[in-house]
Amino acid sequence: MRERFNTAMRRLRPAPVLIAAAGACLLMISCFEMDPPIGEALEIRFHPEGDVEVRVSVYIANPQVRFRQNPAVRKRIKAAQGDYLARIDSWSRRFEGVPWKEERYAWRKDQGELVGVTRSGVLANRADLDDFIRTFPLDATYSETRTHTEWTIITLSSSRTTRAQRDALEAFREEWLDAYAATLASVARFYGYLEDHPDRARDCLGKFYEDFLDEAVEASLSPPSKEEEVLLNAVGQSMGSLLEATQVPKESAYSPDELSRMEYDPFPAPLSVTVPGTIVESEGFEIHDTRSAAYPGTSLWQAFKKLEEAWYGPDLLIPLLPKLTLVDGSDDPIDLDSFTARPRWFVPPPSREEIAEAVETLLTPAPVYRIRWEKPEQPQKEQDAPQRR
Numbered sequence: 001m002r003e004r005f006n007t008a009m010r011r012l013r014p015a016p017v018l019i020a021a022a023g024a025c026l027l028m029i030s031c032f033e034m035d036p037p038i039g040e041a042l043e044i045r046f047h048p049e050g051d052v053e054v055r056v057s058v059y060i061a062n063p064q065v066r067f068r069q070n071p072a073v074r075k076r077i078k079a080a081q082g083d084y085l086a087r088i089d090s091w092s093r094r095f096e097g098v099p100w101k102e103e104r105y106a107w108r109k110d111q112g113e114l115v116g117v118t119r120s121g122v123l124a125n126r127a128d129l130d131d132f133i134r135t136f137p138l139d140a141t142y143s144e145t146r147t148h149t150e151w152t153i154i155t156l157s158s159s160r161t162t163r164a165q166r167d168a169l170e171a172f173r174e175e176w177l178d179a180y181a182a183t184l185a186s187v188a189r190f191y192g193y194l195e196d197h198p199d200r201a202r203d204c205l206g207k208f209y210e211d212f213l214d215e216a217v218e219a220s221l222s223p224p225s226k227e228e229e230v231l232l233n234a235v236g237q238s239m240g241s242l243l244e245a246t247q248v249p250k251e252s253a254y255s256p257d258e259l260s261r262m263e264y265d266p267f268p269a270p271l272s273v274t275v276p277g278t279i280v281e282s283e284g285f286e287i288h289d290t291r292s293a294a295y296p297g298t299s300l301w302q303a304f305k306k307l308e309e310a311w312y313g314p315d316l317l318i319p320l321l322p323k324l325t326l327v328d329g330s331d332d333p334i335d336l337d338s339f340t341a342r343p344r345w346f347v348p349p350p351s352r353e354e355i356a357e358a359v360e361t362l363l364t365p366a367p368v369y370r371i372r373w374e375k376p377e378q379p380q381k382e383q384d385a386p387q388r389r
Helices: 002-011 016-022 071-086 090-095 127-133 163-196 198-208 215-219 226-246 256-264 300-306 318-324 336-341 352-362
Strands: 038-046 052-060 102-110 113-123 138-144 148-155 271-274 279-283 286-289 292-295 368-374
Touching: 038 071, 052 071, 052 127, 071 113, 090 113, 113 127, 127 138, 163 198, 163 226, 163 256, 163 300, 163 352, 198 226, 198 336, 226 256, 226 300, 256 300, 279 292, 300 352
Parallel strands: 038 271
Antiparallel strands: 038 052, 052 113, 102 113, 138 148, 148 368, 271 292, 279 368, 286 292
């Protein structure tokens, strides 16, 4: 599947004629891999007994496998590996001085390279969690009544970029918005064609996803016409430029998406929260089920994902995303018949200014993130059995 993946990703790269017209190659990588050089996640679990657990998970790309041709990224990875092993990284510094009831630290190596770190701790007093959160540009307040518990986080600031990084991010964002507008226009033309030729939907969509299909399904497809090839190439090329947000440019240590997180996201990492009772109110968080909520982060790519199917549906790129990540990816084939059967719709493509406004709105973090849940009923203690005389 990985070999077919590489072939498929070349289809999402700009055509040579467009590269020549632009005067420079738009994509500087051999294939798309959406995992950043270093990824972090923060998990907080409120336990029924009153304890609260904080867990930090760190993923580090193996420099022997990825980014072998990028000295800037390799230098960044090596520095992070050294800091984590010496426990002088930013998370270790923030864990110091916190009155942990329990604390654990673990790391994982692959081919001699540090590729994963997990640090966790349990607090007996939930109020101490607020002090831990305040080590970031955030404020937090924990409160409870007889029947409910509430935890509130207030964002204070976000930018952690240098002037040079902000300039590079702004230049990229202008090009990325152009690609976004081109994607929506090309998809509208493609879906308009399928609306007029519904009998060609399975074959055309199959051509788009051909390297991610079951081989028997792929063999059942008829080739696209020249008109269909033009439509498919336009969609693939513009979407390929959108995916550049997650790629680390040559001679750079960070992807544009990472820079956008550093500029706009006040949280240190994507956050998931699990509570012991039913969630009754929330603000800012995404609710996953009755007892868990999440903050996925603020970045260019997160803005794109939140705008999924804002202007057309079903989204063509979203089914590919699990194929583009090494950490939590999937090699399962795409269910072409199921995707083809979904109703297709689109609206007149928005202007670039409208797209920019929508993205900017999603790049602005909420001032407050709040979650409120019902206290679980405590089981009544059984009375002691009467003693025999």
